[in-house]
Amino acid sequence: MADEQEPKKKSKLKWLVLVFILLLLGGGGYAAWHFYLADMLNKTEDGGSSAKKVSAEAKVSGMKGTVVPLPVFRVNLADPLGKRFIKLMVEVEAANQDVAGELETYQAPIRDAIILLLSSKSNADLATVEGKLVLKSEITDRINQILGGPKVLQVFFTDIVIQ
Structure with a gap:
């Protein structure tokens, strides 16, 4: 009878260790992801310039300014073979009508x-969401x-x- 209880205790112990x-x-992965993402957002939004701080405030409270479209940009990217280009349409939120x-x-x-700026970027620079956020920040600056x-x-x- 003692032999039957011994495997059950080992089995429960294995499950407890596995769950732990x-x-x-999972907790470590979440913390690393959370702090890494927060760090990336801080680099793109809170780089120290007052324009970025105003931009962060505008995102929290909604749009405060006037949106002005810029003409279409078609630019060759910094590709070794020279076969990649970007077509980009940008609208800028200005602080006021002036x-x-x-x-x-x-x-x-x-x-x-x-x-x-666009011609200095490669396809790899712009392929990720982080790369696009950095590009937005650089254009604003x-x-x-x-x-x-x-x-x-x-x-x-x-x-x-991007093609």
């Missing part, structure tokens, strides 16, 4: 900056540099094709 290991791995007018005035330097301050709240991709 699974919980430990900034919308500035976007029209500085359209040539803004297009130039975005074209140079470049436009704000041209306009001389945190006047652009955020950038929206309305169409993106």
Whole structure:
């Protein structure tokens, strides 16, 4: 009779150890994913510039500014064979109507900056969601540099094709 209880205890112990290991791995995996994702979002949204802080506030409270569409961008990517390109349609949320007018005035330097930025990217850079978020942040920074301050709240991709 003692022999019958011994295997049951070992069996229960094995299940308890297995459940404990699974919980430990699941919790560790969740924590790593959560902190890694939070770190990636902090890099793309809270890089220290006031424009990014304004952008984060705009995302929380809804859109605060005027949305201005930019012309379509068709640019060759930094591909060794030169066969890849991107077609990108962008709309910019300006802080107010005056900034919308500035976007029209500085359209040539803004297009130039975005074209140079896009042509420096490879397909691998833009293939992931994180890569696209980084691109949005870089476009926002470049436009704000041209306009001389945190006047652009955020950038929206309305169409993106990479071939």
